[in-house]
Amino acid sequence: MKNNLSYLLAIVGAFTLYSCETEIKTNAEYKDITVVYGLLNPNESNHYIKITKAFLGEGNANDLANNSANFNYADGELDVRIDEYNANSTFVRSFSLSRTVNEIPKDDGVFSNTDNVLYKFVEPSLKKDYSYKLNIVNKTLGKEITSETKIANDPSLTNLNQITKLKLVNSSGSYLNHDFNIRTGANSGKVKVNLIFSYANHFTDTAMQPEIKTLKISLGEQKTTTTEGGDILVFTLNGANFFSALTNSISASVPNLNYRRINNCVLEVISAGVDLATYISVNEPSTSITQNKPEFTNLTNALGVFSSRNIKNIYTASSGFNATNPSTENLNGFDNDGQTNFDNDTKEKILTMGLNFCDPFNTSTYAPRCVDVISNWNTFNP
Numbered sequence: 161m162k163n164n165l166s167y168l169l170a171i172v173g174a175f176t177l178y179s180c181e182t183e184i185k186t187n188a189e190y191k192d193i194t195v196v197y198g199l200l201n202p203n204e205s206n207h208y209i210k211i212t213k214a215f216l217g218e219g220n221a222n223d224l225a226n227n228s229a230n231f232n233y234a235d236g237e238l239d240v241r242i243d244e245y246n247a248n249s250t251f252v253r254s255f256s257l258s259r260t261v262n263e264i265p266k267d268d269g270v271f272s273n274t275d276n277v278l279y280k281f282v283e284p285s286l287k288k289d290y291s292y293k294l295n296i297v298n299k300t301l302g303k304e305i306t307s308e309t310k311i312a313n314d315p316s317l318t319n320l321n322q323i324t325k326l327k328l329v330n331s332s333g334s335y336l337n338h339d340f341n342i343r344t345g346a347n348s349g350k351v352k353v354n355l356i357f358s359y360a361n362h363f364t365d366t367a368m369q370p371e372i373k374t375l376k377i378s379l380g381e382q383k384t385t386t387t388e389g390g391d392i393l394v395f396t397l398n399g400a401n402f403f404s405a406l407t408n409s410i411s412a413s414v415p416n417l418n419y420r421r422i423n424n425c426v427l428e429v430i431s432a433g434v435d436l437a438t439y440i441s442v443n444e445p446s447t448s449i450t451q452n453k454p455e456f457t458n459l460t461n462a463l464g465v466f467s468s469r470n471i472k473n474i475y476t477a478s479s480g481f482n483a484t485n486p487s488t489e490n491l492n493g494f495d496n497d498g499q500t501n502f503d504n505d506t507k508e509k510i511l512t513m514g515l516n517f518c519d520p521f522n523t524s525t526y527a528p529r530c531v532d533v534i535s536n537w538n539t540f541n542p
Contacts (some may be wrong), residue, residue, distance in 0.1 A: 194452045194462040199469040205284040232277045239297040255281040297483045307459040307466035311430040313345025325503035328399035335399035346389035351438025352381035352430040353395040358423035387411040419518040427474040437465035
């Protein structure tokens with residue numbers, strides 16, 4: 161009898177413990193953790209700061225992430241300002257940031273995209289030798305977040321005068337490479353270069369407008385050796401990779417496609433501010449066996465990064481590359497007169513890849529003339 165009683169008590173105890181465990185709260189007490197991402201670009205007028213909060217709650221994490229109120233601060237909860245200081249660290253002026261909702265749509269993902277909240281100010285002429293200090297005040301909690309950044313200055317192409325036509329293949333069909341020598345601007349920690357190839361799709365259906373398409377071909381990225389600027393970084397456009405990118409990215413079969421016309425290309429040079437470059441490097445995949453990675457933020461009382469990013473386009477014209485956008489160009493810097501910066505052998509290769517490009521000036525031996533597929537070529541004006 162005693163053994164039976166002990167057995168019964170053990171069963172009751174087991175069920176009691178199980179019942180208690182299902183009611184245990186697994187989450188610690190909530191603590192406000194602010195996450196900030198902001199990159200100032202001196203070549204843009206609209207500047208946005210993303211400010212969210214980490215969330216904690218009982219239940220399914222995906223369900224919590226699907227409610228934007230869990231990670232967005234309420235309207236009026238934050239005061240956000242950026243102060244401008246000159247090279248002598250003297251205060252110049254202040255920008256108050258306004259809260260915007262869905263001004264820039266958010267892509268689909270784990271987190272809800274119903275309310276994409278960004279904090280914005282407008283200034284077309286950020287000074288490249290000035291400093292900008294971010295100040296965020298949570299009025300509900302009395303919490304202040306600060307950070308500071310300098311502006312990544314413009315890079316330049318040092319061999320600009322040496323570049324006329326890009327020659328990426330010779331008459332015998334051998335692929336060639338082309339080097340671009342980039343001089344870094346001050347306050348830059350990393351530089352990335354892309355060649356943007358542009359073309360226009362024209363359709364047999366006259367109700368369909370011509371479609372401008374672009375293809376980014378990466379020339380890689382490199383870290384700078386000094387934040388003072390003046391580094392010369394060499395980026396190579398590989399001829400074989402260029403033509404492979406065209407083949408893999410441009411479909412030969414598009415509904416109602418009549419022909420394609422080659423436009424001009426743009427060299428895109430992206431300079432990351434020093435803190436942004438550090439943040440990127442710290443968050444790269446670890447090669448260590450332990451997979452331990454240091455944490456980095458340049459904000460007080462918050463996570464994330466506040467830095468700068470300079471996106472500089474070196475435009476092209478029929479005569480070669482230019483530091484500024486020639487007034488004769490249109491289509492946002494993509495020349496559309498068929499006079500590209502490619503030499504004849506390179507252009508011939510593009511025209512004969514089976515991608516439906518036509519020749520506007522009858523210089524190709526094999527490609528169809530554009531005048532044979534359209535009569536009003538020179539009146540095209542999208």
